Structures are given as structure tokens and as C-alpha cells.
Amino acid sequence: MDNKRQYLLDLEKIRSGEDTRTTLMIKNIPNKYTSKMLLLGIDETHKGAYDFLYLPIDIKSKCNVGYAFINMVSPLHIISFAEAFDGKTWEKFNSKKVTSLAYARIQGKVALVSHFQNSNLMNEDKQYRPILFQYEGQESDDLANFSSSNLNIFVRRPDGSYIEDALDSPKGDQDRKP
Template structure:
């Protein structure tokens, strides 16, 4: 190893597509870093997947900017006359580090149908982020908790230690489809704890 050369961890390509390489731990926490365009494969979405985890979000992204990104995607998909489904989402959670006031680099979103989730993954996985000059590349995978009912049940039982109740997970009624035709109301989930 030469002196002064900075080592950067890069994931190895998965030999078996059914497994994802383990991520290195730094200070007890998982760190996701990718500085090259050769991003590793994630597990395929199951046929009924509606809830996704989005990784490698630029830290300066706010919930409003993520919602704008999702709205633009849904609007584009819904303007596509070939689609036989409505692309819409009804849940977003972008964890915020309340000390630094930047996001934690990942988020959760629930689409109203599995086809919309697949289209979102196809559009964003392995791509750089709009509205940002960050070199981060999006990674989209299946979330552990699936479906809006399970998300609501899970979040309502939780106490969130965050900067304010503005950082809580939210649901939308009716679901947002990017059209702006509906007055979609945002409802917070969980309880803010100082």
C-alpha cells in the first residue's frame, strides 16, 4: 500500500444475485458508499412489492425535495399512454439527523401498486440524483415492512427521536400522483419525543 493514498471501499459484484454483499461497519454503523458507476445488483422486487427503501440520497435533500422528485416521476409515468395503471404514492419517510439537520441518506416510500414501484426502481436505480450535484448513485430495494396498513401500524407504535415533528413519517390522503389535481393532505405518523 502506498502512502498518502486514500482507500475507498467499493462493493464487490455479487457472485450470486440472490445475496447482497455485506456492507462495512464504521463506528458501529453501516456505511453505504459508492464512488463509481459500477453499482452492485440488488435483490429483485417481489410481485407484490409496494414499499421501497431508497439508499444513497444526497444529504442536502429535504422531504419536500424528495416529494417533488416522486411527484415528477409519477407525473411522467401517468402521462405515458402505454401504462395501464396509475403511478401514485401514499407514504414517505426521510429520516433526519436532528443535530446536523441533514437526512440520513435513505428513505422509505410506499406506492399504491406494485407496477408503480417497479417503474420507480427502473427509473432511479443506479442513477444519479436530479436537483443535486452529488456523485451519489441511487439504490432501490424492497423495504422490510410492506403495504400502507403495515406501515401505519408500525409507525403509530413508535416514538421518534428527531429535531421536530416535521421530521416524522407521513402518509398522504388521497395518494399523490404528481398531477396536482387533488388536494392531497399530509398526515404525520408516530410520536415526536425530545
């Protein structure tokens, strides 16, 4: 079994360059949050600071399972991300849940893509798949060895908008009524 201490964030080790991991697990997300809500919330303060986001959704209930994974483009972005999100409550749905951050077991965009690309999850609707981000005109050399036919790739324009937005599909943003 993994030692849980290895997943704890230490901002001083990040500042000093001693810890260079980039992938975080965001815990205690209210179950009604959609990928789009999470994306918009993160983009308020960290647009362009991450290149991978995955909010696992229970396909039967259409609700998230309470955690997400995000890969920051630099370890230093973790510092401001932790300051903005760690220990904070969520604004929507009157949730009392308090955000908690930890390092993810799988680290880095390439490792994440490798992990998910052959998963059964990739046969599901795009709204349930991990999202990869790259900038318009940016080559995706790090993904060249992967089949991209089933990847959910959003390309950011210089103005911050997205070329493809699967999250705006009619099924992607439905609010479930109990």
C-alpha cells in the same frame, strides 16, 4: 440475519404477479435533501403512485441519513419507479451518489403505520415524521384502527395539490449552512 437477496428487486417477478410487495427503500440519497425536495422529485413522474414516504432525518444535524422508504399503491408502480430512479444520479447538490432501490423489511402502508405510530419519532416536529397520503374524499378504512392524532397525513386534491403541507413550515425547508 436476513438474507440480502430477499430484498433485491426482480421486475419480471413483479410483471408476472409473482412478487406483490409494495414498500421500497431508496438508498444513497444526498444528505442535504429534505423531505420536500424528495417529494417534489418523486411527484414529477409518480404523483399518486405512492401512499407513504419517510425520509429519516438526524435531528441533531438536520440532514437526512441517506435513505428513505416509499410504499407504492400497487406493485406494478414499482416497475416505472425503478426505471425512473434506480441507478440514477441525483440532480441537486452536485452529488455523485447513485440511487439504489431494494425492498424494505416492513411491507405495506398498514404495517408501516403500525410500526411508526407509537415510535418516539411521532413526538418530534411533523417535518421529521413519515408522511401518509390519501385522496380528498377517500375513506381511510385501512387506518381506522390507528390513532391519527400524531400522524402526518397529506390529502391530495384532484388537481394534485395538497390540503395540508407540513413541509412548507418555516423549519421544514431550511437549508443548513456548514
